[in-house]
Structures are given as C-alpha cells and as structure tokens.
Amino acid sequence: MKFTSRYMSVMVVLVTVFAYFAENSFTSWVGNAGFLNGQINVTNLLIVVMCGMGMTMKFSDFRILIRHPRNILLGEIAQFVIMPLAGFLLSLAFSLPPELAVGVILVGCCPGGTASNVITYIARGNVAFSVGMTSVSTLLAPVLTPVLTAFYVGLYTRSQSFGGIEVDSVKMFTDIIKIVIIPVFAGCLFNYFFSRISSRVVNFLPYISCAAICIIIGFVIDANSGRLFEHGFIIILVVILHNLTGYLFGFLAGVLVRMSVPERKALAIEVGMQNSGMATTLASTCFQGLALATVPGAVFSAWHNISGAVVASVMVRYSEGKPAGKDDNA
Numbered sequence: 001m002k003f004t005s006r007y008m009s010v011m012v013v014l015v016t017v018f019a020y021f022a023e024n025s026f027t028s029w030v031g032n033a034g035f036l037n038g039q040i041n042v043t044n045l046l047i048v049v050m051c052g053m054g055m056t057m058k059f060s061d062f063r064i065l066i067r068h069p070r071n072i073l074l075g076e077i078a079q080f081v082i083m084p085l086a087g088f089l090l091s092l093a094f095s096l097p098p099e100l101a102v103g104v105i106l107v108g109c110c111p112g113g114t115a116s117n118v119i120t121y122i123a124r125g126n127v128a129f130s131v132g133m134t135s136v137s138t139l140l141a142p143v144l145t146p147v148l149t150a151f152y153v154g155l156y157t158r159s160q161s162f163g164g165i166e167v168d169s170v171k172m173f174t175d176i177i178k179i180v181i182i183p184v185f186a187g188c189l190f191n192y193f194f195s196r197i198s199s200r201v202v203n204f205l206p207y208i209s210c211a212a213i214c215i216i217i218g219f220v221i222d223a224n225s226g227r228l229f230e231h232g233f234i235i236i237l238v239v240i241l242h243n244l245t246g247y248l249f250g251f252l253a254g255v256l257v258r259m260s261v262p263e264r265k266a267l268a269i270e271v272g273m274q275n276s277g278m279a280t281t282l283a284s285t286c287f288q289g290l291a292l293a294t295v296p297g298a299v300f301s302a303w304h305n306i307s308g309a310v311v312a313s314v315m316v317r318y319s320e321g322k323p324a325g326k327d328d329n330a
Contacts, residue, residue: 086242
C-alpha cells in the first residue's frame with residue numbers, strides 16, 4: 001500500500017511517456033479483442049481492479065449510512081453535481097471537439113475512485129467517510145453515470161451545434177453492472193466468506209491494481225499517440241482544471257454544510273478523484289467511434305495521483321484540524 005501510494009504517480013507518468021513515444025508498445029498485446037486473439041482485454045483488467053476493490057471492503061463499511069446518512073447524502077450530491085457540471089462547463093469554455101468533450105464529461109459523471117481512500121488516509125481525513133462515499137457512489141453509478149452523461153453530452157452538442165452524439169444509456173448501465181458492480185460485490189462476498197485468504201491476498205492487490213491501471217493507460221495513450229500532439233496541451237490543461245475544481249468545491253461544500261475538518265478533507269478528495277479507469281473503459285466500450293474520448297480518463301488517471309499526493313501533503317501541513325483517527329468512527 002505504501003509503495004503504490006508513494007510511487008504510483010511516478011509509474012503512471014513513466015508509462016504515459018513510454019507509450020507516447022514507443023509506437024505499438026501496448027496496442028500489440030492489449031486491446032478489446034481478448035486473450036484468444038493474443039491480447040489482454042482492457043475491460044477484463046478493470047474487472048480485476050474492481051474485484052480487488054471489493055475484497056478490501058466489508059459489509060460493515062456501509063454502517064456509516066445508518067450512523068451518518070446526512071453526510072453521505074450531502075457527499076453524493078456534491079459528487080454527482082460538481083464534477084459533471086465542471087466537465088460540461090470546461091468543455092464549453094475551451095470549445096473542445098465533441099469526442100474530447102464526451103471523455104471529459106464522462107470522467108465527471110463517474111463515481112469516486114478507490115485511490116481517494118488512500119489519499120484521504122495520507123491527508124489525515126475521515127477514512128470511514130471516504131470509504132462510505134466511494135461505496136455508495138459506486139452503487140449509484142449504474143443509474144446516475146448514464147443519465148448524467150446523456151444529459152450533459154446532449155446539452156453540449158446542442159449548444160455547439162454539433163451533430164448528435166448518441167449515448168447508449170442502456171449499454172452503459174449494463175457495462176457498469178458487469179465491470180463494476182458484480183466484481184465489487186463478488187470481491188466483498190469473498191472477503192466475507194473467506195476472510196483469512198482475503199487478508200493475505202489483499203496485501204498484493206494494490207500492486208495488481210496499479211499494474212492494471214498502468215496497462216490501461218498505456219494502451220489508450222499508445223492507441224491515440226498520433227492525435228495527442230494535436231490536442232495534448234488542451235487535454236492536460238482541462239484535466240488539471242477539472243481535478244482542481246473538484247478539490248476546491250468539494251472542500252467548500254463541506255464548509256458550507258459545517259462538516260468537521262477531517263470530513264471536509266475526505267469530501268474534497270472524494271469529489272476531486274474520479275474512477276478514471278472506469279471512465280476510460282466505458283469510453284472504449286460505449287463510444288467506439290470516438291477514439292479520443294478515452295484520452296481524458298487516461299490523462300486524469302496520471303494527473304490525479306500526482307495532485308492527490310500534493311493536496312494530501314498540503315492538508316497535513318497547513319490544516320489545523322484533528323487527525324483523522326479521532327473522528328473516523330464518530
């Protein structure tokens with residue numbers, strides 16, 4: 001855990017640079033075809049990551065819904081209002097091409113990522129609150145992610161007078177169930193019935209998840225390297241602004257509703273750090289005609305691990321709040 005939280009951002013950046021300059025370094029053995037065609041399937045990689053996430057969870061993690069339903073509800077409202085809206089507004093502000101706008105909006109409409117739990121721990125935030133928000137937002141994703149994506153993509157294409165981009169909400173719903181909900185639930189069940197085995201395996205899961213995310217990012221960057229030079233700077237800028245907007249307004253939302261300092265930290269990090277691996281995979285399965293739609297998610301994966309580490313260190317250094325441990329089980 002310590003190794004991946006400390007060095008994952010470095011590994012992701014190295015993979016991104018390597019994939020960009022080394023042609024066919026990933027597309028020759030990673031893709032959407034599958035093992036029988038000599039490729040590692042991108043969707044299956046995310047399934048492995050989500051199953052690993054489930055194995056780190058317990059059904060008791062959902063007790064926070066009973067203990068603090070107000071905070072969880074406010075956290076989910078912030079999650080699914082701030083980032084989708086920010087993705088839409090940034091796409092408008094920079095007049096992004098439709099396929100890039102779809103990718104940015106899709107990232108914003110996805111639930112929080114598991115990396116947020118690690119970063120919250122480092123930042124001395126309320127880890128139980130963070131895990132609760134991640135769990136609930138993941139369960140809400142099959143409904144909210146397709147609905148919000150369809151709404152904002154439709155709004156964007158109409159406002160920019162582009163031809164309509166079809167968002168297959170039903171397919172997105174079924175894909176999220178298949179690659180997120182079922183693996184997470186299966187991992188959670190395994191942890192419940194085989195806790196001894198799970199406690200041993202879970203020590204290796206951060207390394208497996210890190211490797212899987214790096215492979216997904218490498219594939220996306222390699223597959224789109226020819227067009228990244230054309231849009232590379234603007235993609236990076238929009239992704240950075242999107243991520244920082246999540247941190248800022250997530251924290252302000254916590255202040256507005258008078259959350260404790262550790263809870264504000266958790267909310268800011270949860271809102272700012274999306275499940276970008278999920279966004280990348282959904283873009284490749286649901287928007288196959290829009291190749292660049294996968295890129296914002298891949299860039300977001302690289303960037304939010306870097307920014308998360310920086311934000312955590314700033315929060316620890318300058319915050320006057322109590323350590324997370326004193327409030328986690330409140």
